[in-house]
Amino acid sequence: MSAEGTGFRRWWSVTVATIAAVGALAALADAARAETGVVIERATGSVQLVDNSKRLPLARVEGLGDLSHASLVFSQDARHVFVFGRDGGLTKVDVAAAKVVGRVVQAGNSIGGAISRDGRIIAVANYEPGGVKLFDAATLALLSEIPATYGAEGKRAKVVGIADAPGNRFVFSLFEAGEIWVADVTDPRQPKVTRLANVGREPYDALITPDGRHYIAGLFGEDGLALVDLGNVDAGAQRILANYGRGVEKLPVYKMPHLRGWAVAQGHAFLPAIGRHEVLVVERVTWREVARIPVHGQPVFVMARPDGRQVWVNFAFPRNDTVQVIDVDRLALVETLKPGRTILHMEFSADGEEIWVSARDDDRVVIYDTATFKRVAELAAKSPSGIFFQWRAKRIGM
């Protein structure tokens, strides 16, 4: 054995070890970022399961009914998703097995749903018949129903803005009634409901802050939002940002904005102004307006990056080809992007380094680096709308 041979062998073994180590590190990094996501394909009643770290499609699951307006929640272990379809369908999908494992058509027309903090109960918000139904998350068996009746004639209101809240509660709003209800579902067969009346005209959607403390409903019928302190429900709802339009008539609204807990960043809440090309910024302790940021159109989703440094905004018809980015420190726009035709939804990766954007009429999902604003990848999808990553599983109100 020559000295030369030994040298080569040593070099070779170091090289192999290095390659192995790099490979292992890459695999670890992959595993750390590996997340399953679900993309709603609204026109075909299907969902696409995707690997968020590899940016690859995994499988398509079909047979979920009418998903023209759809949302979903993850089970706490992220093994399952519960998909709420427009046609009243509640579908349970096993993400690992990529198949439907349960489905009930539980109403004529639905808008969304939530999962209880303990993961045992699914609540579905229905338009027709107006109310909330509670289901066993394991079996999808109906546990009870909360009809959204209001007024002397006992009419039923459309239910919007449902969210899970700490203490086995669900909170939701009644569109026609102008009420917010807090349901304690400790005994899901006999929920105890606290009704807050006169919260404002036509609540259209709502959010719960990431700490579970405050519930905020946006109002369509007037300028302002309704705020409920979930630590003191008996105090009722308080109006915030009242008269933010300052008497100027609002523009026609061709799509209702959406609200969720991702609106909160660095002590501020970023909220869409109804019928205006503005994002409203309120300070969280005082709930006073601190800024309003002029934007490209009427905001639909106003979403903070997980680190709270940026807020991304998409817009309603007919200005729905654009996405804008607000710098939270400066409270100013820093970027305008044109990802494609009809931008319906956005979702950050768990670390916020990427954002996935659905371009419905281009049949694709476009992925951006949020630091450089560069397109890093695209994924084919049929009429994509909502995108949901599994980091939502552990989050309140998501």
Place this chain on the structure above:
Amino acid sequence: MRVVTRRVDRVLAGAMGVLASVSLFAAEPVNPRQAELTHLVRQDCGSCHGMTLKGGLGPALTRDALRDKPAESLVVTVLYGRPGTAMPPWRSFVSEPEAAWIVKQLQEGTLGER
């Protein structure tokens, strides 16, 4: 059987539509525009009325739901909206003959229902 009947209905309606567009209503939108309007109704009216037009925040726009409503008032609603409700005016996006065409298609159930 029912499917067949419906298909025949559609063919007849289509044939009548063609005749009408040739002779009576010269202003009726021509084919590529009809595809755009169909897309608009399903997708953008669908934001509130549902993509299959069975209703959402806004009421259903199915054939059954609209059967007894006067077409002229529906055209006015499309063009000018309904003040005091969430229904916005669409006259910036569709002309009056186009709104009339949309209403006709809705009342015949040919746009959204599957």
